[in-house]
Amino acid sequence: MPQVRTVFLSDIHLGTRACQAERLLEFLREHPAEKLFLIGDIVDFWAMNRGIHWSPAQNTVVQKMLRRARHGEEVILVPGNHDEALRDYCGTVFGDIRVESEWVHEMADGRRFLLVHGDEFDEVTRYHRWVAVLGDIAYNLLVRINIAISWARRKLGIAGYWSLAGYAKRKVKRALQFIFDFEQNVIRAARERRLDGVICGHIHWAAIREIGALTYVNCGDWVDSCSAIVEHHDGRLELIRWGERKSFANPVPEMAEEI
Template sequence: MPKVRSLFLSDIHLGTRACQADRLLDFLREHPAEQTFLIGDIVDFWAMSRSICWTQAQNTVVQKLLRRARNGERVVFIPGNHDEVLREYCGTVFGDIEVADQLMHETADGKRYLLIHGDQFDQVTRHHRWVAVLGDKAYDLLVRINHLLSWVRRKLGRPGYWSLAGYAKRRVKTALNFIFDFEESAVHHARERGLDGVICGHIHWATIRDIDGLAYINCGDWVDSCTAIVEHFDGRLELVAWGELEVQQRQLAAPAAMPDNETVEV
């Protein structure tokens, strides 16, 4: 039986060095589902136009999603701005994967959510593309530096995961104002449609929060925070930070030290 009813993933950025495909594969193995929604920026054609980094793990992610679709799981791909070239194929099916511009999803408890990537609510991306591309390069640099810092922290035995990109967002007032404007615009769009909330991505800021009675839910990303939204069979939506849970699970799974004369049956 599937472990959860639905998975919501966004901003995987396949084709880039920053993509944490190995962690995503671990997450997918632990979360079989009835349906998976890929909410934009799954493949990063922006970055691939400059250089391509396509690892075996990234290839396995694609194969695993295709296999899920072939085995009867519903898989829906909603393109974002980094894979916007695929928007012209909305309404079609590739390898049993549906492609849609946006979607209305009803949870098990009857609530209805708009599924949309979210770049439609980003005035910078819509009207000042060169600024968005420059910001994308700067974010990519922060993520690369963060990987180096994470390696140093592990060597020093520092627990937990610390995000340089997240720290920068929290410290920069303009970035925070942009995020809050984005959230309010997304919720306003869902309210106009008479829905209970919105599930999106785009800004790499995972959260579940109430805004004026509607649910604003952001999936986060798989280049920095390694986060996803899962729907349980009772309709409850949960934010999973896999980067943190993975460390905890490995610590729990580590065998305790035993005397030399003791054996373990496998």
């Protein structure tokens, strides 16, 4: 039996220097599953318009996903805003990977979750694309600076992982308000469809939390936090922060806490 029932990934941003493909490969090797959901921004066409960085490890990530699909694992891709060109192919299959605009996934315990990338609930991305592009450039700069900071911390023997991009988000009140508004908008869509929750990406802020009677889940990203969501065979959801090599479990869905 695979180690977990389902793996949920988002915001890998293949094609960029910030993509941490090596860590993703480590995670995938240790988490075989029955189903793999790729919830948007898997390939970063926005960044690739400015310059392509495609490493051997990133190529291996694509090959591994295709291999998993070919060997019977159900793999579904829900495009995001950075790979929105793939939305023209929703409803089709490429190399045994299905492309869908959204998906409703039923957990092993019967709960039903809406799977969307989330950019459709982000007013900046929808109505002010140029602001979103500038924000993306600034975020990538912070991530690249953080690589240098992490190297210096290792050389100095400082344990643990510290994210400059995450620190900036926590310190900027407007950014935190944006995250709160985003969560409310996404969970409202699940509520209107009479579902039990939503699993999304987009904002690079991994979380499992209860909002009212519904469960909000965000996969995080693989450029900064290196985080993923897995579903166990009993329907439990778990947030795994691979960058820290620690996991934060959600053993009882009704008692989910903010991560």
